[in-house]
Amino acid sequence: MKAITANRLLDGDVVFWKSGQWVERLNDAQLFDENQAEDVDAAVATGKGQPTVVVDVYPIDLTPSEGHWAPVSYRERIRALGPTNEPTHGKQAEGGEAIEALRHAAGAARSTGRVDLIRRK
């Protein structure tokens, strides 16, 4: 599953494509499944054709989390939520179910230390 993200030109805010509009919450974003690759390309192209509205338009991969969708990439999670050192800053400050689902998303970049780097003497 994919979504499309960009930064709004005027304020740099993280936004997501939704049917020709740009919304601020990943939870409101339009989702594209693996059969909609052409739609993804079309939307990205449209976005790139709006240089006075958004910059850096690109698709992101999503993974399911608690009934919602979360970015696979940790970087995109931080973009969708806000900085991890300050929970009252960024979109995460709203709280709510969708935000919690994002915060609890498993997988990428929650390092479990499973890589065995310790040699036993």
Place this chain on the structure above:
Amino acid sequence: MYQYDVIDREFLVDRSNEFRGQVSRRLAGELTEDQFKPLRLMNGLYLQLHAYMLRIAVPYGSLNPTQVRRLAEIARDYDKGYGHFTTRQNIQFNWIKLKDAPDILDKLAEVNLHAIQTSGNCIRNTTSDPYAGATSEEVDDPRVWSEVIRQWSTLHPEFSFLPRKFKIAITASAKDRTAAKVHDIGLLMRQGRDGQLGFEVIVGGGQGRTPYVGPTIKQFLPTDRLLSYLEAILRVYNRYGRRDNIYKARIKILVAALGAEEFAKQVEEEWEKIDAERADLPAGELARIRDSFATTPFETLPARSEAFELAKAKDSAFARFVRNNVRAHKQPGYAIVEISLKATEQTPGDATAEQMEVVADLAERYGFDDVRVTHAQNLVLPHIKLDDLPTVFAALQANALATANIDLISDIIACPGLDYCALANARAIPIAQDIARQFADPDRAEEVGELKIKISGCINACGHHHVAHIGILGVDKKGEEFYQLSLGGSGAEDASIGKILGPALPADKVATAVDQLVAAYLDVRTDGERFLDTYRRVGLEPFKEAVYVQAD
């Protein structure tokens, strides 16, 4: 402090008007993002993960209370009530909107602040010793020369589109508090045999993907030839620096490719062709700039202050603060006071608007209106009377500004990292906080002694990890945050690049690893040895074992 005159002020107004025009053209679609990007970068405006980031120049780390208060205002009115001090002595705001940037630049210009050339492929903020004018160690006040370079490099028409960014640092003390040797140009002020002042010129130092301690290109450059020699260096770089690959475009690559000797020769040849009279600064202008840094009106005081001694004896927290954060001043009865922005659980280098105002007030009441920023992301009040120190300490303490950890293990340099920065691979702030928490006990931190930990969230090395006693580099390993440790780097006069310790560690193992390194150090250190000294004596192996080998 340098006093802006009408010319300097009009310049800032013109610059801010120019940027306002450029933003309008961008919003109207008359400029593409590709055409606009260097223009906004040359006014310090980055597009980061959550918003625009504005990097405001703090020339050679020097601020007055009016300026600090204006920064606090901007933090409140245009950001989220705080700012972040950087490893180049600048200040950054993380939550800026493009549409507000022209107004912000106007407000900065009103107090003689700007964001000129804090990014972009041009000459950046020239950094210098935060103790300038206060330390007895210096052969001259490096702020004078920093200001000379600042003006000369501002909107330099020939050097505004270099192959890559260009950073100059200048120090005038034997102890280097500027990391000069890992700059594109490091200027080390020296006194020649006949007492004449000059610079040892280092070119091609740097960090990032390919760290280098820069070679000396010229042993002694008389100070009155500074600008023509800089012009020669920049011209050789502008012409022959690589432009085909941004990872190979810094001057350090050119110096390494040609070899220091050949590079020096090319600079010398270019320098000989430059008309010195047109290029070097007239003596009259140098005198004018020097005058504005004229002696601070210190009082004549005894070296010993009874109030100070009493407070030390009575208050162990104050005594600890003095031990770690207070440095000797050239003037008897005064002290240099470092303000740590590394309290436990705080984001390293951040200060709230309220904290900024406290510092402004203290500088105004007790400190000759003088505030400095260090490249370790801390602040300095360079001229405080010992008599006033207990009062200043109390004010700092009341505002979470009195953490007594300067140069200790919890005085960590950390870049904003993946929490804020579009370039990052991993987060730096939580790692810093983990380690600081581990060593939050001030007795333990003092027992460990001087230990400089520096954390970068990516190879661009804004956290200066290459020149850290323990350097930590965040890397992305298959989508997960891992951290590569290195040991034995130094950004001081004994500059060295750190050596990689071993395979990168997952985030939750880093603080433990640091603990193990410290334990290994404490185990074998001899009297008076800092961590860095012990490492240099015993090598990497004992430390490698401490982290990567476990006894059953």
Place this chain on the structure above:
Amino acid sequence: MSKLIELANGQARWAEDAFVNVTDEDAIPDAGDVILSLARFEAEGDALLSSNSRRVGVRIESDQDIEVLAYDLPRIAVVALAFPKYRDGRAYTSARLLRERFKYEGQIRAVGDVLQEQAGFMVRCGFDAFEPNDGATPDAWTKAASRFRHVYQRAADDRVVAFEERAS
């Protein structure tokens, strides 16, 4: 003929470009002013110049050193300095050297990715003609080049530097 802006006495205006840019593959026209690549000029420049009946210009790419022209400069009417991308700042050095070191008095023309936002830097480095790539008019060019009342360093132009203003 491409659109050319010329600077004279601090004023920018449209100019008729008498020069034809001759590519390396084309034949050189029998008559008329021409701009040749450096390689072509080194091969055929002498012959053209000795005919005395036409003006000759040379186009310098951003990775070419202008020193090679030193001997011929008095006879070269135009040096066209190329900006392959506006971010490639090598032409600024070439222009300054032409004016200040080699005392070149002919036309220094900015060609390629030439944008009005860099007008100020170009004028200060000694450019006096421009083929804008962004639809800039002479009026826009003049405005862009005169944004700053003061400058801090000497360059190829005759602007009074800040420290000279202060001393007077």
